Amino acid sequence: MRTLQRSFQRAGYPLKYSEGFNPHPLLSVALPMSVGISSDCEILDFKMDEAPSDLELAARSVTNALPEGLVIHEIYYPEVKVTAIKWLKIEGILDFDDGISDELIANLNDVFRQDTIEVMKKTKKGEQLFDCKPHLKELAVQPHSDQKVKMTAVISAQNPTVNPNLLIKAIPDPWRPDFSRFHRIEVYDEEMNIFR
Amino acid sequence: MDSRIERILMQVEKPARYTGGEVNQIIKNKDNIDLRVAFCFPDTYEIGMSNLGMSILYHTMNSLDYVWCERVFAPWGDMAKAMTDAQIPLYALESGDPISDFDVLAFSIGYEMAYTTVLDMLSMARVPLRSSERKDLTPLVIAGGSACVNAEPIADFIDLAIIGEGEEVNNELLALLKQAKQERWSKERFLRTASDIHGIYVPSLYVPVYGKDGLLDHIEVKDGAVYPVKKRIVQDLDQVDFPVEPVIPTTEIVQDRVSLELFRGCVRGCRFCQAGYIYRPIRMKKSDRLIQQGKELLENTGYQDCTLLSLSTSDYRELMPLLNGLLDYCEPRSIGLSLPSLRADNFSMDIMDRIQRVRKSGLTFAVEGGSQRLRDAINKNVTEEDLLNTCKIAFSGGWNTVKLYYMLGLPTETDEDILGIAQMANAVLHCWRENAKNKNRGVKITISTSCFIPKPFSPFQWEQQITMNEYRRRVSLLKNAITAKNVTYKWHDPETSFIEAVLSRGDRRLADVLEYVWKHGGRLEAWEDYFSYELWMEAFSHFGIDPSFYANREREADEILPWDVIDVGVLKKHLWHERELCYQSTLSPDCRKQCSACGAARLLKKGCVCDS
Ligand code: SF4
Numbered sequence: 001m002r003t004l005q006r007s008f009q010r011a012g013y014p015l016k017y018s019e020g021f022n023p024h025p026l027l028s029v030a031l032p033m034s035v036g037i038s039s040d041c042e043i044l045d046f047k048m049d050e051a052p053s054d055l056e057l058a059a060r061s062v063t064n065a066l067p068e069g070l071v072i073h074e075i076y077y078p079e080v081k082v083t084a085i086k087w088l089k090i091e092g093i094l095d096f097d098d099g100i101s102d103e104l105i106a107n108l109n110d111v112f113r114q115d116t117i118e119v120m121k122k123t124k125k126g127e128q129l130f131d132c133k134p135h136l137k138e139l140a141v142q143p144h145s146d147q148k149v150k151m152t153a154v155i156s157a158q159n160p161t162v163n164p165n166l167l168i169k170a171i172p173d174p175w176r177p178d179f180s181r182f183h184r185i186e187v188y189d190e191e192m193n194i195f196r
Numbered sequence: 197m198d199s200r201i202e203r204i205l206m207q208v209e210k211p212a213r214y215t216g217g218e219v220n221q222i223i224k225n226k227d228n229i230d231l232r233v234a235f236c237f238p239d240t241y242e243i244g245m246s247n248l249g250m251s252i253l254y255h256t257m258n259s260l261d262y263v264w265c266e267r268v269f270a271p272w273g274d275m276a277k278a279m280t281d282a283q284i285p286l287y288a289l290e291s292g293d294p295i296s297d298f299d300v301l302a303f304s305i306g307y308e309m310a311y312t313t314v315l316d317m318l319s320m321a322r323v324p325l326r327s328s329e330r331k332d333l334t335p336l337v338i339a340g341g342s343a344c345v346n347a348e349p350i351a352d353f354i355d356l357a358i359i360g361e362g363e364e365v366n367n368e369l370l371a372l373l374k375q376a377k378q379e380r381w382s383k384e385r386f387l388r389t390a391s392d393i394h395g396i397y398v399p400s401l402y403v404p405v406y407g408k409d410g411l412l413d414h415i416e417v418k419d420g421a422v423y424p425v426k427k428r429i430v431q432d433l434d435q436v437d438f439p440v441e442p443v444i445p446t447t448e449i450v451q452d453r454v455s456l457e458l459f460r461g462c463v464r465g466c467r468f469c470q471a472g473y474i475y476r477p478i479r480m481k482k483s484d485r486l487i488q489q490g491k492e493l494l495e496n497t498g499y500q501d502c503t504l505l506s507l508s509t510s511d512y513r514e515l516m517p518l519l520n521g522l523l524d525y526c527e528p529r530s531i532g533l534s535l536p537s538l539r540a541d542n543f544s545m546d547i548m549d550r551i552q553r554v555r556k557s558g559l560t561f562a563v564e565g566g567s568q569r570l571r572d573a574i575n576k577n578v579t580e581e582d583l584l585n586t587c588k589i590a591f592s593g594g595w596n597t598v599k600l601y602y603m604l605g606l607p608t609e610t611d612e613d614i615l616g617i618a619q620m621a622n623a624v625l626h627c628w629r630e631n632a633k634n635k636n637r638g639v640k641i642t643i644s645t646s647c648f649i650p651k652p653f654s655p656f657q658w659e660q661q662i663t664m665n666e667y668r669r670r671v672s673l674l675k676n677a678i679t680a681k682n683v684t685y686k687w688h689d690p691e692t693s694f695i696e697a698v699l700s701r702g703d704r705r706l707a708d709v710l711e712y713v714w715k716h717g718g719r720l721e722a723w724e725d726y727f728s729y730e731l732w733m734e735a736f737s738h739f740g741i742d743p744s745f746y747a748n749r750e751r752e753a754d755e756i757l758p759w760d761v762i763d764v765g766v767l768k769k770h771l772w773h774e775r776e777l778c779y780q781s782t783l784s785p786d787c788r789k790q791c792s793a794c795g796a797a798r799l800l801k802k803g804c805v806c807d808s
């Protein structure tokens with residue numbers, strides 16, 4: 001967050017600050033990511049002191065002030081609230097250090113085709129059994145390389161949030177990958193329209 | 197990134213410490229450079245990235261086109277373990293390359309408790325620990341920073357130490373190393389030649405010889421090396437390169453703000469304060485230059501806070517113009533300005549009034565001694581009257597937290613002095629009752645004590661540290677004397693201070709102890725999470741070393757001290773004279789009233805005057 005706020009500041013587009021005893025910049029990430037997830041599509045919600053006259057220029061300038069790899073694609077005035085985001089398309093690369101096989105792919109697909117996909121999920125009330133299945137659309141697993149499997153899925157982004165790592169947790173031990181990394185591709189609303 | 201590193205990052209806390217990739221990090225093409233430097237900070241990322249010295253030297257070294265200097269910090273315990281388990285050697289943040297292949301491993305050591313972390317980083321880098329075990333010219337292991345004024349405890353592990361300020365001497369050293377590497381010099385030849393550079397100390401050229409009594413008998417100088425080794429300083433701070441595009445961490449660090457260094461050295465000469473002596477002579481930066489750099493830094497970094505650094509901010513000659521200039525910029529942008537190290541005696545209404553408009557923080561005063569007599573003895577020129585005056589202004593201005601710092605165990609301290617601390621707290625409380633603008637908000641007064649540590653190159657370098665039991669007795673004396681409920685008393689445990697006292701005036705015989713402590717898991721010991729007093733005691737007894745010989749022993753005037761090999765500028769006889777004045781409870785004038793010819797001015801170029 002600080003990185004983002006400072007980049008706006010450096011680029012000459014200071015953010016608006018909250019009033020009160022401990023002012024903080026009015027900037028929020030619509031779907032905060034857990035560490036280690038990369039993304040093609042993040043929505044930031046922020047307020048500025050002054051509206052930039054040229055939004056495209058502003059997007060370019062802030063991008064220049066960001067650490068390498070972070071790009072502001074577009075700045076626009078919101079019409080829909082970020083709470084309308086419902087679905088999230090993700091892609092995961094799963095490492096299997098001992099190599100992959102057709103059997104493994106089939107097994108993985110079977111796991112996700114079951115009627116329930118239950119895992120323990122940490123909640124405010126402690127660990128609880130959670131069924132991912134109703135909060136999951138389209139899940140496919142296919143070979144990616146000798147030791148890697150690619151998984152694509154559309155998961156519920158909020159209410160409830162399905163962390164992709166939960167899906168990994170749902171895989172029984174013998175087929176569980178040695179390591180996995182996820183990448184966000186796109187966000188959608190309830191009806192699977194791309195959210196902007 | 198190495199996929200093994202990617203994997204372990206998922207398991208550790210605060211992975212952003214280990215990834216690099218921040219804005220303004222310096223990336224070079226390794227095919228086009230001659231020397232690779234791993235700039236190692238023996239503490240966490242958050243501490244190291246907050247260190248102004250590191251930020252400056254990262255840029256000065258990288259200003260050489262044939263050098264690529266990268267940053268390395270000590271991984272926290274979870275990461276260190278994960279790296280060991282996965283057999284990942286210590287790597288540099290910029291390139292992710294293992295640092296064992298680098299030409300120079302340069303450590304910045306600001307405090308003695310970091311010594312075991314230095315060993316740990318060498319080991320994680322898979323570099324042999326002792327200088328004598330590293331036969332090749334590279335990797336060269338060097339150290340700098342204020343702890344190096346007495347580098348003796350780590351002398352066996354490093355190849356050379358930079359004594360003083362590194363901005364210029366580092367680059368001279370690197371130029372020589374480049375030549376040595378091209379011409380395939382032996383390590384011995386390189387070290388002997390490097391020792392002729394002003395500010396470089398090569399421990400292997402100075403061999404301590406101990407007498408039967410365990411004291412240092414003499415220091416044998418080898419191969420006609422210079423003796424003593426003179427500290428290096430930057431003559432003109434305005435001329436030297438200062439980074440206005442520092443690396444901006446993506447994660448929160450300790451000093452998440454712009455830091456401006458006002459001046460080096462200190463005019464005060466508090467007798468317990470090593471920093472007050474070793475950074476002399478006094479040289480200041482011009483306020484217009486500081487304002488310019490401050491603005492550029494704020495613009496380039498996007499930070500919302502700016503802090504002014506020096507040993508005593510109130511003594512900066514151009515403080516008012518500086519504040520005015522900075523506030524003109526900061527106020528309209530809601531940028532906070534903080535002034536640590538303000539003195540109670542000339543803390544003016546005006547300054548407080550001005551900074552208050554931006555942000556209000558608590559008041560902190562380092563009072564150090566509980567009575568006027570003791571403060572005179574240590575040359576801490578703060579009177580109770582000054583302090584109460586300042587508090588009065590502050591309380592009527594709406595401030596309501598005050599922190600008072602003291603040391604217990606200062607030379608000549610009596611129980612009466614200690615009880616004086618409680619009395620002063622009561623006086624501050626009384627002052628608040630009389631002057632507070634809004635009494636409903638209450639007041640918070642905190643008293644903090646730590647155990648005094650005698651340091652090399654201070655007038656108290658000959659003194660004994662009080663024993664830990666004596667410290668505890670003094671703590672409970674004070675604790676019982678503090679009764680008001682608005683006054684909180686916090687004290688530091690004496691164990692760390694005791695070990696620090698051993699190390700700060702230690703000699704080369706402690707090398708084995710350091711290695712033992714490291715081998716048994718000692719690292720990051722400035723952190724309570726990791727410090728183990730028992731481990732240190734075990735190490736001392738393993739080697740038959742009595743730690744109180746270093747910590748609790750008073751030295752004679754004519755004793756040869758392990759750090760006599762270094763000339764920091766201030767003369768030994770001046771330090772001794774100051775110590776005698778302490779026992780007469782006599783103040784010395786500060787440098788502004790009268791120069792006491794401490795000796796530091798000898799380091800200045802001909803024609804330059806100290807503190808001008
Ligand atoms: S030379 Fe004089 S003015 Fe300079 S630091 Fe020493 S005593 Fe102070």
